[in-house]
Amino acid sequence: MDKTGRLGGEKITVDDLLQGRSPSLDLDCLYGLGPSDPQDARFYESDEVRLRMGITSADSGMAPLQGFDLARRASSTGEPGTALIPDHRNDENLAVAQLHLAFIRFHNRVVGELTGQGNPSVTIFDEARKQVVMHYQWMLRRDYLPRIVDPNIVEDVFTNGRKFFDVPVCASNSTTSRVGGVQPGDTPTMPIEFSVAAFRLGHSMVRAGYQWNSIFNNDDPPGDPRRFRPATLQDLFDFSGTSGSLTEIQPLPSVWIADFRRLFDLVRDGGAGPDLAPPAGGLNFARRIDTRLGNPLGELAPGSSAAEPGQPFDRITANLAFRNLMRADMVTLASGQQAAEHLEVGALSPEQILAGDNGVDLNAPAGKRNPDSAFTDEERERLVTHTPLWFYILRESEFNRGQLNGEKLDADGSPASEAVLSLRFSTGPWKGATTPSSETRPGGRNWVARRGTANSAWLTCCSTRSTVKRPC
Known part of the structure; x- marks a missing residue:
């Protein structure tokens, strides 16, 4: 929800955070206000049902490929970034941009299935969006959350309900094609404790480099004679339209298309066949959740800050940890101790805060690298x-072994895990969280992975299937 561009340290009020984005898990970043909205119609094809996709540029012997880059403008034209998507932050780096594109392809494929079944054209968009949102929520509930939070806590929250931060819920709005939840323009309802602190835990999971595709990797032996090196995090920022310089005229080179076999375990988690297994040693894993951030996150590109025009961008501003801490101060965010007290759970001890457990040791003396530390x-x-x-x-x-689960603290539990779940899931109804595993896709074929989990690996498997030969 928080995308104001101020970085200078001045205080920000709740009114400043009002921005028109939905706080619900309704893929607002994908659909915006829908094809009937005059401003957001540009994100859709002329049929007002399918989402637009772009074409890549030829590179290293690879031809341009339609549908493997986001649709883009020729230049920024005064707006942040160049991608024709509702939220330009999804084009700050190539990893998120390619995942956003996978959701676009998934939506368009659902549209194709519904159209082929002879559904009335006036219902196809709403039905496709409903199904995509349901599967997105199902993935979060059944696949993503149990990986970062103790599954017992996940079950407890969904079984016994939220304890904090209740919000108003509105009915489905046919005008904006919303699937329930809070409407854009309403008072912000995503707790800033979540957006400014809790969910930024993902920053510690980012790698400095990635086995990206058949060209950008360190496979041994190389599977492609063009094999160069692994993709660096800086590469992923450079090949974007917000942090980098991609435009309609200069789109993503074909050699930078993501190989989702390397980013998701499509075989084990997605139920795909062995032909979609990653090359040996080519599967990327997220880093442990802890107080260490990859070095490249200390030197981000100016475009990644969403800084307002004319705002200075210096070395400290390029540091993501500094931005996170500064942002918390600007909104007068509660401290960890205050959050623990509010949630009525035990707090970390001073020694735990200073020493940690295989993270940053704040008891360590200043060193040559950081003489003022x-x-x-x-x-x-x-x-x-x-x-x-x-x-x-x-x-x-x-x-907690890099997971939010409340162990090794005390009998009261874990403020972090409670915060991530209780805060986040106070923002509207879940349309797909309780969908039975027998949910079927159009045509009666099963849309759910073999083990009953429609997860992100499975989504990328079904959304990126193509007969086009690409660096994957």
Whole structure:
């Protein structure tokens, strides 16, 4: 929800955070206000049902490929980024942009299935969006959350309900094709404790480099004579339209199309056949959730900050950890200790906060690399009594094997896990969370993975299937 562009440290009010994006899990970033909205119609094909896709550029012997880049404008034209999508932040790096494109392809494929069944044309968009949103929510509920949070806590929240941050819920709005939830323009209802701190835990999971496709990897032996090297995180920012320079005239080169076999375990988690298994050693894994961030996140590109025009961008501003901490201060965010007290759970001890568990050791003396890294006694006292919530959640995760599950603290449980679930799932109804595993796709064929989990690996498998030969 928070995409204001201020980075200078001035305070931000709740009214400043009002931005027109939906806080519900309704894929607002994919659909915007729908094809009938005059402003958002540009994201759709002329049939007002399918989402637009772009074409890649020829490179290294590979031809341009339609449908493997986001649709783009010729230039930024005063708007952030160049991708024709509702939220330009999804084009800040190539990994997110290609996943966004996978959802576009999935939507368009559902549209094709519904059209082939002879459904009335006036119902196809709403039905396709409903099915895509349901599967998205099902993936979050059944696949994503149990990977980062103790499954027992996930079940408890969905079984016994939320304890904090209730919000109003509106009926489905046929005008905007919303699937229930809070409408754009309503008072912000995503808790800032989530958007500014809790969900930024994902920053610690980012790798410095990726086995991206058959060209950008370190496979041994090389499977492609053009094999170059692994993709760096900086590469993924450079080949975007928000942090980088991609436009309609200069789109994504074909050699940078993502190989989803390397990004998701399509065989084990997606139920795909052996032909979609990644090359040996070519599967990327997220890093452990802890207080360490990859070095490239300390030197981000100016476009990744969403800074307002004329705002200075210096070395400290390029540091993602600094941005997170500064943002929390700008919105006067609660500390970790305050959040724990509010949630009525036990807090980390001062020694746990300082020493951690295989994370950043704040007791360590200043070194040659960071000569000013040591804390004064006053700073140390402030840190252990008013710990920034984002850092607190990452630190807590270190004591739980890189997962949010409440072990090794005390009998009261874990503020981080409660925060991530109780905060996030206070933002509207779940249309797909309780969908039975027998849910079928158009045509009666099963849309759910073999083990009853329609997850992100499975989605990419069915949305990117193509007879076009590409670097995957």
